[in-house]
Amino acid sequence: MKNIFSTLNFQLNMRFLFLIIIRLLITTNVPAQTVNVDAVIEKTSKTYEAWGGAFIKFTAQLRNEMNGATESFEGTVRMKKNKFVLTTPDMTVWFDGATQWTYMPRIEEVNIVTPSDEDLRVMNPVILLQDYKKDFNVACIGESTSVNARMAYDLVFTPKKKNDIEKIEIQIEKSTTLPAKLVVTMRNQVLITVINGMKAETLSDGIFTFPATSFPNAEIIDLR
Numbered sequence: 001m002k003n004i005f006s007t008l009n010f011q012l013n014m015r016f017l018f019l020i021i022i023r024l025l026i027t028t029n030v031p032a033q034t035v036n037v038d039a040v041i042e043k044t045s046k047t048y049e050a051w052g053g054a055f056i057k058f059t060a061q062l063r064n065e066m067n068g069a070t071e072s073f074e075g076t077v078r079m080k081k082n083k084f085v086l087t088t089p090d091m092t093v094w095f096d097g098a099t100q101w102t103y104m105p106r107i108e109e110v111n112i113v114t115p116s117d118e119d120l121r122v123m124n125p126v127i128l129l130q131d132y133k134k135d136f137n138v139a140c141i142g143e144s145t146s147v148n149a150r151m152a153y154d155l156v157f158t159p160k161k162k163n164d165i166e167k168i169e170i171q172i173e174k175s176t177t178l179p180a181k182l183v184v185t186m187r188n189q190v191l192i193t194v195i196n197g198m199k200a201e202t203l204s205d206g207i208f209t210f211p212a213t214s215f216p217n218a219e220i221i222d223l224r
Helices: 007-012 037-051 117-123 125-135
Strands: 054-064 070-080 083-088 091-095 100-104 109-113 136-145 151-159 165-173 179-186 189-200 219-222
Touching (some): 037 165, 125 136
Parallel strands (some): 109 219
Antiparallel strands (some): 054 070, 054 189, 070 083, 083 091, 091 100, 136 151, 151 165, 179 189
């Protein structure tokens, strides 16, 4: 339970979750000033908004930089605006725009929290792209080839104020305008995630709320 890679720790530190990759791939020498970063981000946001909802498959690895310990897992995310449902083998997380529920089947427990803006930006990269100017400086540091063999812009977001996040890197494909990889580097820890698939999906608002009747034996712990 106290292992940094336990699902309980994941829940209490939601900033360690979601779609991230550790390194940029084949970086070229495209000068950052030749890319209109705001235009790239605006296209990505408009693509996502036009979909109405999205389904994402991913693989991830959490690494402790202090001792080199790692844990890998696969999962899916369904997103609609700022709402999402995240599913991994160890837990399911629902967020309806205000409240977040995390169910851990191994211990039959549901934790309820009100996530911070910082937590949500890491959980849902679209939120980061929509309000990045408020808290982040952003720059294009070059181009690389995505896991889908498409050319992509490599953007790095640096917090304007010191916090647990050191930087967030996002790889955005030129042809699809969609995120292909993300990198969140935090103090002593890195979450590595590769996006295996992303598509539009019609989603009802009801799926983003914890279905209590489906988990009658779960212990509810309200941490709000």
